[in-house]
Amino acid sequence: MGSLIAQIISVTLMNLGSLRRRLWMSLAMVLASAVVVAILLAFLAMAKGFEETMRGAGSSQIAILMREGSSTELNSVILQDQVNLITESAGVARDANGPLVSPELYVIVDGIKRSSGTEANIPLRGLNETGMAMRTNMRLTEGRMFVPGTNEMIVGEGVLREFSGFDIGSEVRFGKNLWKVVGVFSTGGNIFESELWADIKTIQSHYNRGSSYQSIRLQLDNDGGLASVKQTIAREPRLNLDAQTEREYFASQGKQLQYIATFGWVISAVMALGALAGALNTMYTSVADRAKEIATLRALGFSNFSAFCGTIAEAMVLAVAGGLLGSLAAYLFFDGLNTSTLGGSFTQVVFSFEMSPDLFLQGAILALVIGFVSGFFPAWRAARMPVIVAFRHAA
Amino acid sequence: MSEDVLFQLNGVGKSFVKGKEKISIFDDLNMSIERGDFVAIMGPSGSGKTTLLNMLGGVDQPTSGEIWFDGTRIDSLSESALTRWRAQNIGFIFQFYNLMPMLNAQRNVELPLLLTKLSKAQRRKNVETALALVGLSDRAKHMSSEMSGGQQQRVAIARAIVSDPKLILCDEPTGDLDRATADEILEMLQLLNRDHGKTIVMVTHDPAAAKYAKLTLHLDKGKFVQREIVA
Numbered sequence: 001m002g003s004l005i006a007q008i009i010s011v012t013l014m015n016l017g018s019l020r021r022r023l024w025m026s027l028a029m030v031l032a033s034a035v036v037v038a039i040l041l042a043f044l045a046m047a048k049g050f051e052e053t054m055r056g057a058g059s060s061q062i063a064i065l066m067r068e069g070s071s072t073e074l075n076s077v078i079l080q081d082q083v084n085l086i087t088e089s090a091g092v093a094r095d096a097n098g099p100l101v102s103p104e105l106y107v108i109v110d111g112i113k114r115s116s117g118t119e120a121n122i123p124l125r126g127l128n129e130t131g132m133a134m135r136t137n138m139r140l141t142e143g144r145m146f147v148p149g150t151n152e153m154i155v156g157e158g159v160l161r162e163f164s165g166f167d168i169g170s171e172v173r174f175g176k177n178l179w180k181v182v183g184v185f186s187t188g189g190n191i192f193e194s195e196l197w198a199d200i201k202t203i204q205s206h207y208n209r210g211s212s213y214q215s216i217r218l219q220l221d222n223d224g225g226l227a228s229v230k231q232t233i234a235r236e237p238r239l240n241l242d243a244q245t246e247r248e249y250f251a252s253q254g255k256q257l258q259y260i261a262t263f264g265w266v267i268s269a270v271m272a273l274g275a276l277a278g279a280l281n282t283m284y285t286s287v288a289d290r291a292k293e294i295a296t297l298r299a300l301g302f303s304n305f306s307a308f309c310g311t312i313a314e315a316m317v318l319a320v321a322g323g324l325l326g327s328l329a330a331y332l333f334f335d336g337l338n339t340s341t342l343g344g345s346f347t348q349v350v351f352s353f354e355m356s357p358d359l360f361l362q363g364a365i366l367a368l369v370i371g372f373v374s375g376f377f378p379a380w381r382a383a384r385m386p387v388i389v390a391f392r393h394a395a
Numbered sequence: 396m397s398e399d400v401l402f403q404l405n406g407v408g409k410s411f412v413k414g415k416e417k418i419s420i421f422d423d424l425n426m427s428i429e430r431g432d433f434v435a436i437m438g439p440s441g442s443g444k445t446t447l448l449n450m451l452g453g454v455d456q457p458t459s460g461e462i463w464f465d466g467t468r469i470d471s472l473s474e475s476a477l478t479r480w481r482a483q484n485i486g487f488i489f490q491f492y493n494l495m496p497m498l499n500a501q502r503n504v505e506l507p508l509l510l511t512k513l514s515k516a517q518r519r520k521n522v523e524t525a526l527a528l529v530g531l532s533d534r535a536k537h538m539s540s541e542m543s544g545g546q547q548q549r550v551a552i553a554r555a556i557v558s559d560p561k562l563i564l565c566d567e568p569t570g571d572l573d574r575a576t577a578d579e580i581l582e583m584l585q586l587l588n589r590d591h592g593k594t595i596v597m598v599t600h601d602p603a604a605a606k607y608a609k610l611t612l613h614l615d616k617g618k619f620v621q622r623e624i625v626a
Contacts, residue, residue, distance in 0.1 A: 006509045017497030296493040299454055300554075301482020301510045303475065386474075387454040 007302050011310030015290065016317060022286055026318055029282040032275035033322025033370050034329065036268055037363040041330035043264020044362060045353040050260065053191050053351035058247030062134060063226050065216040065233075068240040072253070073106040073215045078241070080211040085239055086218070091228025093221040100219035102131030105203050109174040109196065111163035122159060124174070126200030134219055135187060143168045143183030148199040151206075154183035156193035158351070161338050166196075177206050189352070191250065217246070272370055279374030283315050287382045298387040308383035315375025316368060323367025330363070331355050401562060401594055402428040402451060407460035407470075409446055409617075420446050421617040424460070430561075433588040433595045435608035442614045444598045445566060451596060452485050452564045453477040465561060482510040486555030490567035492547040494539040500526065500550045501535040507558040525553040529583060545576035552583060556593065563587070565597040569604050581607040 019026050065086065070076035083103045086092070092099045105126035110119045132138065132145075146152035155166045165172055170181045179198070187193050204210065220226055226245060233239040287294070294307050335355040404426045410419040420443040428434055438444045449455035450462060453469055454477075462470040469480060486507070487493075494503045504525055508518040526532050529549040539547050548568060555563050565584065569577035585607045587593040597608060605611045606625060613621035 003510055003512065010506070010509050014495055014497055292493060293495055296487075296489070296495075297506070298478065299452065299481065299487050300507050301478055301485075302506075303478055388449055 007306035030322040034326035037326030040268035047261035049354040058250040089232035091225035093219040103213040126203035153198035158193035283378035304383040311379035316371035319371030435605035438614035486560040525557040
């Protein structure tokens with residue numbers, strides 16, 4: 001066994017030592033593996049960043065209520081009497097000022113993307129003081145809070161990064177109305193940073209919404225709070241609403257973009273097939289180039305298994321080197337890269353590509369698979385080649 | 396089989412099919428090689444001398460007959476068993492040296508010892524001894540590209556003897572060397588045979604090289620046509 005291991009190590013080192021003779025072909029294999037891994041990681045980092053953005057927004061202690069059958073806030077309508085009814089429901093937490101209920105408006109306005117200069121939808125959310133207080137991770141990073149009853153608004157950090165014209169002090173025109181940016185807020189990188197926030201009464205007035213809303217957020221008083229709220233809705237025919245926790249809502253919103261990860265794997269798999277073709281060629285060339293050496297070692301008494309392992313190891317070293325290169329490139333070019341995409345409410349969700357150890361692991365696994373598959377058949381040829389044939393081949 | 400006989404070939408045949416034609420290299424070859432012998436096999440191109448050497452080295456199999464080595468029939472061994480047998484019994488010297496270009500002389504010579512259970516220190520000692528025997532102690536760290544053809548062949552000889560095999564097989568060992576260097580190599584083989592008792596079988600087309608052997612066998616069209624004992 002010790003002898004076999006010594007043989008394998010020795011053959012592997014010799015194979016790697018002879019790479020200089022096949023420098024360009026070997027580099028081509030490294031590069032192909034690097035490109036495939038980098039592309040996979042880019043897609044996975046995108047999906048991961050989006051997922052984290054959506055997940056970070058959801059609290060299991062806050063319920064979101066929308067009109068029955070509405071999948072997003074945009075196509076929901078809630079009337080004031082419904083707000084009044086649900087405010088008295090069991091399961092709703094209270095503080096000194098009364099029930100913690102936040103009826104909210106959600107309208108779409110236009111912004112100009114910095115990256116493309118094109119128009120894109122941004123959500124303008126109308127909130128009252130309770131709604132602001134329920135977002136415990138919200139903090140102003142610049143400026144001040146808007147004054148209720150005025151055309152003032154605060155902008156999320158994501159909007160500021162991705163869209164032009166929202167710097168503090170700027171005046172922005174939405175339709176007939178001119179708004180002034182007075183503050184910038186952060187909510188820890190989640191989806192709320194892709195929004196503009198302003199006073200709900202002002203928005204109701206400017207957009208002719210009367211006393212209607214589009215969603216209600218409720219602070220639940222305990223773990224069974226949501227069940228109590230659902231019982232209230234079930235008992236009261238005027239409450240044609242659906243209730244779910246905010247975490248469930250954003251998780252379902254995030255799922256619709258899970259295709260990013262799937263798409264990434266599909267694209268990478270297709271590219272990996274192309275890379276495999278090149279890698280197979282490289283490894284078959286390697287075996288042909290080393291035929292005399294393989295034959296000599298076999299004649300000296302080295303086992304065919306060591307020839308097999310040495311070839312596999314060479315392929316895996318090249319593919320993993322490519323994987324590392326691809327991971328490094330993906331990290332340098334994509335980690336933290338800000339972008340935006342269309343979310344569930346036809347508005348832009350601003351998020352960052354996020355690289356993480358589990359993604360690097362997936363990239364490494366893909367590189368190992370490329371290395372193993374591209375090395376297996378050439379290694380099989382090296383191992384099965386009769387010594388006499390190898391001598392003739394080398395002659 | 397006499398205890399002095401190391402190799403015995405009984406009615407060995409070798410043929411292959413090319414297209415629809417069956418080509419026979421040997422039909423009924425019989426020979427024996429005694430321990431301590433130095434045999435040169437000569438013959439024109441296509442006479443089958445390299446095929447015979449390959450069969451003696453267990454890298455080619457006969458299509459009929461028997462090959463016995465030191466009491467073991469080797470023509471019926473499996474590929475893996477033959478590989479182990481080669482590692483334990485045979486040292487190869489090739490026409491073009493077949494050194495590993497990425498290894499220095501010391502590491503090249505060490506290769507057969509990786510197949511043994513010797514410790515690293517023992518391996519190093521054996522390598523030093525083998526390199527000293529071929530007069531290359533001072534070139535141990537040199538790569539093959541930094542050595543002349545004669546020096547490379549001496550490294551190959553050191554590699555062939557380092558594990559103390561029972562038989563050394565040489566395939567045109569001086570075919571790539573000038574006369575003076577060839578004579579040095581042949582004298583070294585003669586020394587290994589005479590002073591260290593190594594059994595050597597050498598294939599050559601060079602009559603001058605064959606003179607260093609104790610016995611010359613002339614092969615033509617698959618048959619030994621002449622047997623010549625050197626005085």
